[in-house]
Amino acid sequence: QVQLVESGGGLVQAGGSLRLSCAASGLTFSSYHMGWFRQTPGKEREFVGVLTRSGGNSYYADAVKGRFTISRDDAENTVYLRMNSLKPEDTAVYYCAADYAYAWSRYGSAYDYWGQGTQVTVSS
Numbered sequence: 001q002v003q004l005v006e007s008g009g010g011l012v013q014a015g016g017s018l019r020l021s022c023a024a025s026g027l028t029f030s031s032y033h034m035g036w037f038r039q040t041p042g043k044e045r046e047f048v049g050v051l052t053r054s055g056g057n058s059y060y061a062d063a064v065k066g067r068f069t070i071s072r073d074d075a076e077n078t079v080y081l082r083m084n085s086l087k088p089e090d091t092a093v094y095y096c097a098a099d100y101a102y103a104w105s106r107y108g109s110a111y112d113y114w115g116q117g118t119q120v121t122v123s124s
Contacts, residue, residue, distance in 0.1 A: 048061055098113040
């Protein structure tokens with residue numbers, strides 16, 4: 001049974017930093033592209049970024065480029081999202097997701113497995 005479990009969310013002031021973790025089990029972690037998405041009430045799920053299998057390449061949404069960094073530890077089956085210079089508009093539930101496809105995707109429908117999400121709230 002595949003499980004993705006996010007942690008590390010919380011309340012932070014604007015300009016601050018957080019690091020989210022996503023621990024995976026039940027899958028060959030190194031074979032998956034690992035993505036991060038976020039969602040706020042009433043809005044569609046939004047692509048944040050992805051780190052391709054084996055950490056070869058990373059891609060980010062324009063809204064977070066230069067502020068967020070994804071890394072992975074295949075030995076620990078964990079992917080991280082480091083968020084710096086946080087803004088109130090970064091407030092959302094953040095989800096990690098695993099994609100087995102050959103090519104990475106920014107579309108949530110391409111991802112095979114999802115975590116339960118962790119809340120990030122950035123106060124102004």
